Amino acid sequence: MLLLTINEQSHDVDVRDTIGMTGTKYGCGIAQCGACTVHIDGVATRACAVSVGDVAGKKVTTIEGLAENGVLTKLQQAWVDLDVPQCGYCQSGMIMAVSALLRGKPKPTDVDIDSAITNICRCGTFQQVRAAIHAAASA
C-alpha cells in the first residue's frame, strides 16, 4: 500500500479515481498543458508527469485543499468575482499554478505572471486570469 498525504489526510492511492477528488484534471499527459497542476510539498507540479512512488511521504495539495473550513482563498474568490472560467477544464490547474506564484510573489507583475503561468487555456480566459491574479494580490 502506498500512503499519500493529500490535503492533510492520508490516502492509499490516486487522487481522482479512488479518492474522488476530481478537481485535478488530466490533460495532455506530458506536462505541457498544466491542467493537472497540484502542489507537492508546496511546489506547483504537473502531476501527470510524476510517478506515484515519488510522492509517497510528501504533502500533496489539490484544488480541493485550498479553501480552509469552507472559506475560499482570496485567489479563488477573485476567480468567482471576475467570472474567470469558461469551460473550466484547465482552471483548477491554473488556480494551483497561480496559488504557488502568489506564495512566492504576493504582488506579481505582468512579467512575473507571463513567466510563471504557462498553463494552456483553449477557451482563452487569459485576460480574466491576469485580472484575477492582480485582484487577488491586492485583496
Added chain:
Amino acid sequence: VRHLPTGARGDPRRGKRIGYGSYVAAAAEVSVDGGKVKIHRIVAATDPGYAVNPAQIERQITGSFVYGLSALFYGECTVKDGHMEQTNFDSYNSMVIAEMPKVECIIMPTGGFWGGVGEPTICVAPPAVLNAIAAATGKRYRSVPLKNHGLSIA
C-alpha cells in the same frame, strides 16, 4: 473589414445548421523585429444580431484570438507515413498568457438575427495581424503558419 459567409441570412438550408451568421471585423497593432512579431493590441468587433450576455460574448471573442493567433503562428498538421506528426501540445502549440495580446472587444448588436459569437472572429485574427505586419514591413505572407517563414511571437 471582412464579412463571414452569412448562412443564417442568405441560405435557409445552411442557415439552420450554422450558428455563425455574425458580422465581424478586427484590427491589430504589431511591431516586427527580425523574426519576432510583437502583437500589442487587437480590437475586434462583432455584430451578432442580438447580444444576450455581453460579458460572455466578450470572453468568447477574446478566446477566439487564442485559436486564431495559434493557428496563424503555429497551427499546422503534417502527415508522415500515414500518421499525423503532431500528437500533443509539444508539437502543436497553443498560445499561452505571455503570448496573448490584449484584445479589446466591441459588441455592436443591430438586431434582427441571431449570430454566433465564439468562432466568427477566429477568421479575422490572421488577416488582421497579417495586414498589420504588411503595414509595418511591406512584406505579404501568403501562407501560414508563420513559423514556416521564421516568424514567432515576441
